[in-house]
Amino acid sequence: MKSLLKTPLLLFLALFTPFISAEPILQSTSLNTCSDDSGFSASLFKCVFTPNNGSASIDMVATITVEGMVIFDIAVYAYGLEIIRQEVNPCxxxxxxxxxxQRGRLAIPPFNLDVGGAASAVPGIAYAIPDLDATVRIFVNKTDTGESVACVEANVSNGKTVDLVGVKWATAIIAGLALAASAVVSGLGHSNTAAHIASSALSLFSYFQAQAMLGLTSVHLPPIVASWVQNLQWSMGIIQVDFMQDIFTWYQRSTGGEPSSIFDTLRTISVEVHKRSLDVGDYAVDLFKRGVAMAPRALVRRGNIQTSDGRYVVSGIQRVAFRAEIESTNLFMTGLTFFCLFVILTTIGIAVFKAYCEFAVKKQWMGPDKFVEFRNGWTVVLKGILFRMALIGFPQMTILCLWEFTQNDSPAEMVLAVFFFFGILATLGWAATKVILIARQSVTTHRNPAYILFSNLEVLNKWGFLYVQFRASAYYYIAPMLAYLLVKGMFVALAQRASVVQAVAFIIIEVAALIAASVLRPWMDKRTNSFNIAIAAVNFVNAVFLFIFTNVFGAPGLVVGVVGVVLFFLNAIFSLVLIITLIVSTTLVFFRPNPDARYQFMADDRASFMKSQTQLTTTTELDALAATARGDKAGYNSKLDLDDDNESLTAGSMRRRADNLSISPAHGPPGSQFSPHNEKQYPPHSPVNPSLPLFPGGNQNRGAPPSDRSQSPYDQGFRGQNNSPSPAAFRAQNNSSPWQRGAGYD
Structure with a gap:
């Protein structure tokens, strides 16, 4: 077990080793103005300082509106703290x-500058810290009067980063394999284990998406935070593939759009990737808004924001697209295409697996009892899987489609955005409504929502993706979950020019989610509740940190820099813990003969209604209950049809079922709730058949059920009242349905 835990830890840490072996450098790719009416600005600026030879390579195209002799007042900041202050005479x-x-446009050919003396002032640690948060600010002052006529600053990087391909692949593969493992385990008949694995995998995937949303906000993030959340943008479908980008550009142009070309101009124009400002207040936001106001309308419409001096400015969603090397006008099509590919490949995989199973059974490579439920109802299982794909892609498509509404890259893309956004929203909304109606019908007829939700395999396979991770009495919780994702996505996509609004909204949304999860505890058991509440707590802390990054209260720069480092380590360590937990729990499943035994019996007693092979062997009472509930007895064929909007959910049907429940038992056979002429039309609602003994002879002294299982409602009736002639009399005496038990009903 120690080696099993140690292996993923070493692999995860090994992913970060590439940034410690490269040659030490300090570089900057843009020179940004940091004051109003700056007399010096640069549309192109590239500077690379190599301490080994003590020289700096500079390439710059600048616009100068002042003239005369000047002196440079240079200040170097690291994590908001000033570490170097020096005056330099350009002469x-x-x-x-x-x-x-001199006034005019200054195009300086690339040249090398000897700065060997200044190299000793740079501490060696500056070349090793990944995503160095350092800035060089230069005030241009007139020599004779000392007046400041310009201010420019350059963000400095050392080439080391935590934005690594290995982290992207590792997190994506682990989440994908966990989802696949849950499907395989479910097909093998271990429904309880499959539900736990699927719930953990979906929670981990949602946590990755929550971190990706931080990067999609327009808040100016510290470099290490921006790089870390960039690792998880794959969960939003933001994946760069060269030939796909060419296709998307062609498609946009051919459908009346005008693609952006920001990457084609990198040799001649700098791109400013917004990070937090060193100044007190929200100067960076003001600069961004001025850039929008001064930008040519055509460039803004194409998704690029270009300032008056020619530089491009990217922030929020555009920043994520630029870092992923995707044109901002191709971002929507990129996410949409990968979502569709995800669905198509999953469908093909299910169909191929179905064909293989049938072929393997025919060739006797596999027993006929393997994956029997999947083979018999694979189309219903496929529908449920497609619904789950829609749920996984809902945050992604919400943000990208709403973002496309603000960009209008082409008429065809607008049509696609409308179709997919409202299509997925309507699909999931209808599915959630369907689950609530089914659960209410189960409560009406059986006084327990778990009865129909878990006893009807068609319902479970098709709609179970929405409620199987929750306890039966919390079937409704999927509705607030969908609302949570929708509102959060709307603020990310539609409030790109209001970073403070986004940060405040994130705090409100996440604190509401944390309170709801902590108070209601809607998940299936204590372990799953703890897993999801921990994720909600970290998401809330991330939202607080995001608000700190806005720096609306003028906190010292060092505070903001330290908070960025804390956010990275918090989420990196927490992600590692979740991944190890998921790997261990999933791996152990395939080495245990009875994996369901390691999980505590759920209070809603769903296993009594499902075709479980482990939890129905401890008590003879539950064997009889589950057999009758599932319809395993000869001659019983469940006619429940809750898959379509048909008679089973109509108001008339509900009234007829309620009327049947009100009929006196004297009008029918003992223990029956129906009159004799309805007995063949409807299956018995009571899971007990009075004609069959619940306790075989000679079994009166068997041991008590395990303490962690809720006591059978029949125990007292048959142990304390042996003179009761039948279960029907017991029920009449207690006036309670035997299904009225479990969480929320005891």
Whole structure:
């Protein structure tokens, strides 16, 4: 077991080793203005400093509106803390065109600058920290008057980052294999285990998507946070494939759109990737809004924001697209295509697996009892899987479709956005409504929502993706979950120009989700509740950190920088813990002869209604109950049809069933709720057949059921009242349905 836990830990840590072996450098790719009416700006700026040879390579195209002799006041900040302050005369270092400054456009050919003396002032740790949060700010002051005529700043990077391909692949493969494992375990008949694995896998996937949403907000994130959340953008379908990008560009152009070309201009124009501002207040947001106001309308319509000096500015969703090397006008089609591929490949995989199972049984490679439920009802299982795919892709499609509404990349893409957004929203809304109606019918007829939700295999296979992770009495919780995802996605997509609004909304949404999860505890058992409440707590902490990054209260820069590092370590460690937990629990399933035994019996007693092979062997009473509930007795054929909107859910049918329940037992056979002429039309609602003994002879002294299982409602009737002639008399005396038990009914 120790080696099993140690292996994924070492693999996870090994993913971060690439950033410690490269040659030490410091580089910057954009020179940004940091004051109003700056007399110096650069549309292109590339600077690479190599400490090994003490030189800096500079390539710059600048626009100058001041003239005369100037001096540079240079300040270097690391994590918001000023570490170097120095004045430099451009004439002393022979900067071409800057001694003296002259009005006009200055195109300086690439040149090398000897800065060997300054190299010793840079601490060695600056070359090793991944995603270094460092900024060089330069105030241009007139030599004679000391007046500041310009301010520019450059974000400095050392080339080390936690945005790694290995992390992307590792997290994606683990989440995907866990979902696949839950399907295989369910097909093998271990429904309880499959439900736990699927619930954990979906929760982990949702946690990855929550972190990806942080990166999609327009809040200016510290570099290490922006890089970490970029690792998980695959969960939103943001995956760069070169030939796909060419196809998307062609499709947009051919459908009346105008693709952006930001990557084609990188050699001549710099791109400013917004990060937090060093200034007190929200200056960076103001600069961003001014950039939007000054940008040509055509460029804004194409998804790019270009300032008056020619630089491109990317923030929020555009920042994620740029870091993923995807044109912002191709982002919607990228996410949509991968969602469709996800659904199509899953469908093909299910069909191929069905064909293989039939072929393997025919060739006697596999026993006829393997995956029998899947083979007999694989189309219903496929429908349920497709519904689950829609649920997984709901956050992704909500954000991308709503984002497309604001961008209008082409008329055809707008049509696709409308179709997929409202289509998936209507599908999941209808599915949630269907589950609630089915559960209410089960409560009406059996006084327990678990009866129909778990005894009818067609209902369980098709709609179970919405409620199987919850306890039976919390079947409704899928509705607030969908509302949570929808509202959160709307703020991400539609509030890109209001970063503070996004941060405040995230806090409100996440605290509501945390309170609901902690108070209601809607998941199936204590372990699953703890797993999901922990995720909700971390999501709330992330929302608080996101608000700190807005710096609306003017916190010291060092505080914001430290919070960014804390967020990275918190989420990296927590993700590792969740991944190890999921790997261990999933792996052990395939090495245990009875994996369902390791999970506590759920209080809603759903296993009594399902075709479980483990939990129905401890008590003879539950054997009889489950057999009758499932219709395993000869001559019993359940006619429940809850798959379509037909007579089974109509108001007339509900009234007839209620009327049948009100008929006196004297009008029918003993223990029956129906009159004799209805006995053949409807299956018995009571799971007990009075004609069959519940206790075989000689079994009066058997041991008590396990303590962790809720006591059978028949125990007292048959142990304390042996003079009761039948279960019908026991029921008449207690006036309670035997199914009225479990969480929320005891």
């Amino acid at each position: 002393d270092i022979n900067l071409v065109g800057l001694c003296p400054m």
